[in-house]
Amino acid sequence: MTDEVEIPAVDSVSGSGVPIRGNDIDTDQIIPARFMKVVTFDGLGEFAFFDLRFDDDDAQKEHPFNEDRYQDSSVLVVNSNFGCGSSREHAPQALMRWGIDAIIGESFAEIFAGNCLALGIPTVTADSETIEALQDWVDANPDGELEIDVEAEEVTYGDRTIDVTVDDAQRKALVEGVWDTTALMKSNADAVRETTRALPYVDDAAIPEAE
Amino acid sequence: MSAETLYDKVWDRHTVTTLPTGQDQLFVGLHLIHEVTSPQAFGMLRERDLEVAYPELTHATVDHIVPTADQSRPYEEDAAEEMMAELEENVRDAGIDFSDPTTGDQGIVHVIGPEQGLTQPGKTIVCGDSHTSTHGAFGALAFGIGTSQIRDVLATGTVAMEKQKVRKIQVDGELGDGVEAKDIILEIIRRLGTEGGVGYVYEYAGEAIESLGMEGRMSICNMSIEGGARAGYVNPDETTYEWLKETDYFQENPERFEELKPYWESIRSDEDADYDDVVHIDADELEPVVTWGTTPGQGVGISDPIPEPESLPAEKQDTARRAQEHMRVEPGETMAGYDIDVAFLGSCTNARLPDLRRAARIVEGREVADDVRAMVVPGSQRVQEAAAEEGLKDTFEEAGFEWRNAGCSMCLGMNEDQLEGDEACASSSNRNFVGRQGSKDGRTVLMNPRMVAAAAITGEVSDVRDLKEVTSV
Ligand code: SF4
Numbered sequence: 001m002t003d004e005v006e007i008p009a010v011d012s013v014s015g016s017g018v019p020i021r022g023n024d025i026d027t028d029q030i031i032p033a034r035f036m037k038v039v040t041f042d043g044l045g046e047f048a049f050f051d052l053r054f055d056d057d058d059a060q061k062e063h064p065f066n067e068d069r070y071q072d073s074s075v076l077v078v079n080s081n082f083g084c085g086s087s088r089e090h091a092p093q094a095l096m097r098w099g100i101d102a103i104i105g106e107s108f109a110e111i112f113a114g115n116c117l118a119l120g121i122p123t124v125t126a127d128s129e130t131i132e133a134l135q136d137w138v139d140a141n142p143d144g145e146l147e148i149d150v151e152a153e154e155v156t157y158g159d160r161t162i163d164v165t166v167d168d169a170q171r172k173a174l175v176e177g178v179w180d181t182t183a184l185m186k187s188n189a190d191a192v193r194e195t196t197r198a199l200p201y202v203d204d205a206a207i208p209e210a211e
Numbered sequence: 212m213s214a215e216t217l218y219d220k221v222w223d224r225h226t227v228t229t230l231p232t233g234q235d236q237l238f239v240g241l242h243l244i245h246e247v248t249s250p251q252a253f254g255m256l257r258e259r260d261l262e263v264a265y266p267e268l269t270h271a272t273v274d275h276i277v278p279t280a281d282q283s284r285p286y287e288e289d290a291a292e293e294m295m296a297e298l299e300e301n302v303r304d305a306g307i308d309f310s311d312p313t314t315g316d317q318g319i320v321h322v323i324g325p326e327q328g329l330t331q332p333g334k335t336i337v338c339g340d341s342h343t344s345t346h347g348a349f350g351a352l353a354f355g356i357g358t359s360q361i362r363d364v365l366a367t368g369t370v371a372m373e374k375q376k377v378r379k380i381q382v383d384g385e386l387g388d389g390v391e392a393k394d395i396i397l398e399i400i401r402r403l404g405t406e407g408g409v410g411y412v413y414e415y416a417g418e419a420i421e422s423l424g425m426e427g428r429m430s431i432c433n434m435s436i437e438g439g440a441r442a443g444y445v446n447p448d449e450t451t452y453e454w455l456k457e458t459d460y461f462q463e464n465p466e467r468f469e470e471l472k473p474y475w476e477s478i479r480s481d482e483d484a485d486y487d488d489v490v491h492i493d494a495d496e497l498e499p500v501v502t503w504g505t506t507p508g509q510g511v512g513i514s515d516p517i518p519e520p521e522s523l524p525a526e527k528q529d530t531a532r533r534a535q536e537h538m539r540v541e542p543g544e545t546m547a548g549y550d551i552d553v554a555f556l557g558s559c560t561n562a563r564l565p566d567l568r569r570a571a572r573i574v575e576g577r578e579v580a581d582d583v584r585a586m587v588v589p590g591s592q593r594v595q596e597a598a599a600e601e602g603l604k605d606t607f608e609e610a611g612f613e614w615r616n617a618g619c620s621m622c623l624g625m626n627e628d629q630l631e632g633d634e635a636c637a638s639s640s641n642r643n644f645v646g647r648q649g650s651k652d653g654r655t656v657l658m659n660p661r662m663v664a665a666a667a668i669t670g671e672v673s674d675v676r677d678l679k680e681v682t683s684v
Contacts, residue, residue, distance in 0.1 A: 023530050024405055024506050028644040032651075033623045037276060037290035039250040039297045041358075051651040080526060081406040084439070084506075085644060087341040087355035088248065110409055110441050111341055111355055118359030128526065169373050173232040180359075182259070185236050185367040188228055189264075192369055195227045195238045200474045201331060202240065206267035 009177035010120050013102035014147040015074030017138035017157075018064050020049075025078065026085035027112065031094040044090055045097030065098065069142035077135050078105035079128070083112025092116045102148050104155060104164065106131050117170050120179050122150050124164040134162070151175045216377050216480040217333075217446055218412050221352040224478075225335045227369055234371040240334035241351075242269040242364050243320050244307070246276055246298040247625070248339030252361035253301040263305040265368040270329055271302045271309040274319045275625045279588050279615035282312055291626065305365075318591020318617045321345035321433065321559040325425065326593055328458025332447035332475040337370055342559050342641065344435040347444030348428035349451055350478065352412075354442040375441070376487035378411045382419040384495035389676040391569075392427030393434075393561060393639070393659035395419065397500035397510045399492060400438040404527075405508040408440030411488070414480060415445050419494035425454045426563040433560045434641050437507035446479045501546045501672055502643050502657040504534030509643075510657070513674045517542050537645060538654050546672045549656065551637045553630060554579070554667035555648075556612070556660055557588030558622040558640035566639065566660040567598050571606045573664035573678060579611035580670030586613040586628070588620040612667065624649020637666035 035047040053063040060066045076095065082105045083091060092115045095103075102122045113123045126134075137144065137157060147156045148164070150171055155164050166174075173179040185192075190210060196202050227236040242265070249271075256262070263269065276291040286292040302309040310316040310323055317323070321342050324330040332350035337343060339361045346353035356370060364370050382395055400407075413435050420428065428445045435443030445451075452472065455461055461468045498512045509531065511517055519542040520531040535542065540549065556562065556570055567587065579585045587607050589595035595617050598604055604614050621628040622640040629649025630636055636648055636655050643655035656672055665675040 022533075023526060026506075026642075026644045028623075028642070028647050032646050033275075033625045034649070036247055037288075037294060037625065039294060040254060041251055051646050056651075081409070081439070084405060085341070085642065087339055087343075087357055089251070089339075089358035092357075107406060107409065109406070109439065111357060111436075115357035115359065118357055167373075169233045173234075176231060178231055181230070181232075181234075181371040182261070182363050182366050184230060185227075185363060185369050185371065186261075188236060188369075189367070191227045192236075192238060192367065195225065196368070199224060199238070199240065201334060201471055202268070206265060208264060 007177045007180045008120070010122060010174040010179070011151050012147060012149045013075065013122060014145055015101060016072060016143050017075040017077050017146050018070040018073035019077045019135035019138045020064055021079060021135060023080045024084055025082050027083060027088050027091040028085055030083065030091040031088065036088060036090050041090065041093040041097070044094040045099070048094040048098040074099055074101040075146045075148065076100045076103045077131065077138055078103060079131060080106035082108050084109040087111045089115045089118070092119055092121060096121060104131065104134065104148065113167070113170070117173060117179050120174065122148060122166060122170065122174055124148060124155070124166050126162060126164045130162055214481055214483050214485055216414060216484045216486065217350055217444060217478050218352060218377050218414070220478045221333055221335065222374060230371055232371070234373050236369050237335055237372050238369050239337050239364050240268060241324070241329055241336040243324055243336065243338035243343070244269060244271045244361065245320050245340065246273050246294045248358050249361055250294065250297045250301065251358045252365055255362040256365055261366045263307065263365050266306045268368065269307045270324070271298060271307050272317055272320050272323055273298060273311060275619045275623065277312065277618040278626050279618045279620045279628055282616055288627070312592070315592050315596070318593065319559045319562070319619055322563060322590035322594065325349065325429065326458065326591060328455060328460030331455065331471070332451060333478040337364055341436045342433050344442050345429050345433040345559055347432040347435070347442055348425055350444055350447035350475065352442060352444065355436065376411050377414055378408070378488040378490060379414045379416055379486040380490050380492065382415065382417040382492045382494050384419055384493050385422070386419060386494050386497065389499055389661060390497050391659040391661065392423050392430040394497050394500045395492065395494065396431045396434040397502070397507070397657065398497055400434065400508045401500065401510040403438055403490065405437060405506050406439045408435065408438040411440050413438070413440045413443035415443060420445055421448065424565060425450060426565045429563070430560050434507065437641055447475045499659060499662050499675060501662065503538060503540050503546050504531060505537055505643055505645050506530065506534070507641065507643060507657060509534055511546060513547055514545060517544055517546065519543065546656065547674055549672040550635060551656065551666050551671060552583060552634040553636040554583060554585040554663050555621045555636055555638040555640065556586065556663050557590070557620050559590060560641045561639035561660045562588060562590035562594065564594050564597055567594070567603050570660040570664040571603045573661050573675060574610040574612065574668060575606050577610055577668045579667050583667055583670050585611060585667040586615055586621070588615045588628070589617050591617045621648050623647060637663045637672060639663045
């Protein structure tokens, strides 16, 4: 039986922005490990950037995710190597559940970007000057609308349109609505078995019968 | 065909087809799972009414949340018990082998795969864990994946990936006294940066790599991800084959060894293979490396000064300043003499038998410094047992170390083993991110296992070469 999940195309995302400044923001900062003692992703949103947002007595610290003006934001604007560290999908899950639909940054750790794609969240890149200018603009215009055109690789904000880069595979996956790969790959089950049989290390007994 | 890398060859052998996205659909030869990242994937399967396609190529362990002191069930912490129970149910329903703690085979996923012979050259190996790169030490193509991809692998036996570039890291020369595999990889990350490997797979080669045992090669491949590379590997050779022979799989199926060896030989990188980039490191010049900051790339030789932020590339300066503030270190000084409160000897980077042996030779006949909490957390139950048999457990305990059960423990502080307040920890693990070891004010200094032993004894970051080894008869 193949699954019947509806996979929406993500050609564009729009919303107001929230800037998170700094390079090398790792997944332990995005979602500390102690909040991963769960068997579902539900409710992770409130723990996004937890240790950066709250002190030991749970009092709020200065952080964009705590600021009223960013509570409705859906586009995260970050710097370089964002999402480095662990493979935990809890990180993009927490951001998504907080309300983030797209991320613009200088660069992303690969597993993190892959995890975002699996959730239909574009991770688009631009050079550091462009990003800093965008962060400044978001800072000054917390309600300002940003529009990310995934297919055209452009971001429009204020009266400006800037070029951004979207990884080829990511762009196709989002625009054509094939970012959820399970059904797609399941439909190739025969070809998978064929590849498998040609591998000397796989026991025939481990290869399932055709459905 | 010639001029191909191991990466090209293994990739091609496992490619089912190219997907409409341009990604390749890769067959997965071994899928390792653990309790933290798999339950949501099993949940997604249930939602879609799908079954595990290749249960026999899937293997489970429990490592992140498992208590390392009292392991009686139910676990004291409800959340840990719930995760364990969920994993037990999932593997039972799907018919997946599970190295649970009652088997004597349990341990950190990247320690047990190689021990049992599940990890083999020329396999594609994935796990919902970024340090899956460890298995590349055997000439496997191994990388970490996210939970949605775990769902894909469970449901289809395949994963969608884009092919990456290959950077050869040629490490020539010979390691000096007190310098280890860990120092090679810390140096590589220091030089190339934590994002230097993004878009690349690292092939580690050269005489310094070839002369390492499998454990050293695993320590290096393990931290490929800290350098931004999703995978790293070493071409299989006699050292690899000697290890494989001793594993469960080839002990039980000795005929498979000769059957598979031609395949292993065939996937080695060709002499004239093309690389997208080549980097040279001279092992002779290395000394023990320790980190001074809060990313694994912020490392320095033990006798070298901590860098002035201004001396670093512009984009690194801000991070460096914040890191130095958090760690409370002064540029211009060395890390030697930095007070520590905790010594952690563990993790999938450095908690295998030879790691513990080398560290034990340092602590033998000495005592852990007053006020230092020191613990050894073996990487697996087998390491734990073998180490106890050799007397290493006694050596550590006599010196004042706590001897724990196998698990991830203080590498990420998901169980009860955590730093408290602003404690500083000399750690043989792989990540020094803020908050990583369970306390957001905690301070982690990464180093090789003998350096951890030396720090435990002296109470401060110390050059292990200054401590004379006491060798037992
Ligand atoms: S020991 Fe640390 S790095 Fe290794 S798998 Fe466990 S948590 Fe991850």
